[in-house]
Every structure is written in C-alpha cells, then in structure tokens.
Amino acid sequence: MDSGEKVYIWQSDDWPNWRHDLSALTGTLTEVSRAQGVLLGRLADVGMALRDQASLAALTEDVIKTSEIEGEVLNVASVRSSIARRLGVDIGAVAPVDRHVEGVVEMVLDATSRGADPLTAERLFGWHAALFPTGYSGMNKIGIGRWRDDADGPMQVVSGPVGRRKVHFQAPPASALAGETAHFLQWANEQNDLPELLKAGLAHLWFVTLHPFDDGNGRIARAVGDLFLARADGSPQRFYSLSAQIQRERQDYYDILERTQKGSLDVTGWLSWFLGTLGRAIASAQTTLDAVLIKARFWQRRAGMPLNERQVKMLNRLLDGFEGKLTSSKWAAIAKCSPDTALRDITQLLEPGVLQKTQGGGRSTGYELAD
DSSP states (O other): OOTTOOOSGGGSTTTTOOBOOHHHHHHHHHHHHHHHHHHHHHHHTSOHHHHHHHHHHHHHHHHHHHHHTTTOOOOHHHHHHHHHHHHTOOOSSOOOOOHHHHHHHHHHHHHHHTTTSOOOHHHHHHHHHHHOTTSEETTEEOOOSSOOOOTTSOOEEEESSTTSOEEEEEOOOGGGHHHHHHHHHHHHHSOOSSOHHHHHHHHHHHHHHHOOSSSOHHHHHHHHHHHHHHHHHTOSSOOOOHHHHHHHTHHHHHHHHHHHHTSOSBOHHHHHHHHHHHHHHHHHHHHHHHHHHHHHHHHHHTTTSOOOHHHHHHHHHHHTTOOSOBOHHHHHHHHTOOHHHHHHHHHHHHTTTSEEEOSSOOSSOOEEEOO
C-alpha cells in the first residue's frame, strides 16, 4: 500500500464520522424489532424453567459458532455444561471443561448478561485474557490484555498460501490505537439517538475495523455487538444467536466486511446486511424454541415412567437432534454399556411406544422417537 494511497475507511479525512440512510433501513429495522418482540413475548408465556432451557440452547450455540467462524471447534457438551453451571440450570450429568472453553463462555456471558454495564478498556482486556488463558494463540505468544504493538509488522487480514497471500484488510497502526479506542468507547457509552439495533451493527463494524488485539478481534467484535443487542432486548437473557447465523453465512460476512472497509463512511449497506442477518437469527431461534418446548412436553408426558440413566441420556440425545442412524451398537458405544444391555434398554422403550424402528432396510436396525 503506497503511503499516500487511501484504501480503507479509517484513512478517510472525516473518519470516524459514520453515515447511513435511516429511511433505507427503517422497514427492515421495524421488522426485526417486531420479530424480537414476538420471540420475547412467546418466551414470557412459557415459564422460568423453559426460558432457562431456551437461553441455555441459544448461548451454547453462540459460543460454539463464534469460535467456528475463526476455525476453532469446541466440544458442545463441555460448552453446554459450563454455561449450565454458571446459569444454575440442571442438565444432569456434566461434561468436563477446559480453560479455553471456560474463557469463551465467560466472555459471551459477560457481554450478554451485563449488557447495561459500561464497555471499558479494562472489560475488553478481561475478555481478551479469557480467550487466551495461556498467553498463546496456537504456537504463537501474543500480548494479553493490552492493545497490539505491531512489533511484527502492520495488522493485516490475509488469506492464501505463503508467497501468494491476499491482503483483505489492514488495520490502523498501533500508534493510533490509544486515541482510536478511546473515541470508540466514548461513543459506545454515550446516549444518542441511534437505535440500539443499528448501534449493535455499527459497534461490531467499528471494533473489527480497529482490530486492536493481536488475536481474537472477530470474537470480541461479535461479543461487543451482543452487548448492544442485550441492551436492545432489555433482558440479561439471550434467546437467539447472531454468531450462529453469521457462521451459516460466513462468506457473505467476510465479503460485506471487506467491501465496507474498502468503501466510504456511508455504511448503509453493512447495516442492512446486519439487520437482515439478525432477522434470520431470530427466525432460527423460533425453531430452537419449538425444539425446547417439544423436549419439555416429551418429559412431562413421561414423568412417571421408570427409566435408567442410560435411557434418559440417549433419549435426550435423540431430542437434541441425533445425527445419522441410531443402532444398538451406537447406543452401546455412547451409553458405555454392553451390546446386550443396549438392546435391553431399547426393547424396554419399544414396548410402551417411546421408540420405534426406522423405516428402510440395511444390515442394522435403526431406532427413532415414536412421536
């Protein structure tokens, strides 16, 4: 990049005077706000226990997917156990967790449950330290709980093999970060006329454009956005996952970010994409809520049925969406029991009609929930 060439929005003469066309966004903004209200209204009628289960499902998905966007795969059971313990939700047997899972969970829960609290540099440093408890990102030692120093060169977002790297974005120099982050945080904490949903989208974009840390900027930017979404919801509980929807539309996410960061300070296009993605996330949450309610009704109908721990575990696996064909051998492997015990467990559930054999042939008999 030539020293006099202005490629990125942060190099604009009037940076960071963001602009947007509110009239072009009003329709989508109204639709998304209405969808938020419908979801929260539906949840208000289901009782505290089911709201907790719905929140647990949404937060688990959020933690898993915000890491997947960055290419990290976390153990779902560990994430769910960590969140359930912190929320005080009983999920039966808990899975072991590691420091990395705990760190991502801490960040997401702090952003969503303490949305009304000020966003400060110290809070962001705490999130960063939680994401990298060992002080390393992979094999690389990084600065923890402080802004980057660009000791190894400018902060760039790149792709492609060594020798054919493509630079998608270059962040402001480290020397400017003190002033840049102070300006961002002042805006984040002040009252203005910008609707909270638009402020969430702009905060996400602004933070990821600054890219103030050595690593973890994408996850923290999404947590910053979640904080403003919590303010918009007016609730410390989270019932939908924007990160999960972004992960489903990951290429579009990267494309719109790159176009926006190489465009003008009119970010109407980015905000339109953000609102549309948020709307789809809320629609997906309605499906998740359906699954929570189905699961609750399932167990209510079988409250008096004598079931062993293995059967409860496997029925919950089926209710949560078992992938593939459940056979007696898979039952034995997952439940850690002998094939004979697995078959006996299954037979006991076939007789009262809890399970049924799946349609179709094959060398092994498959089983599914009867209703």
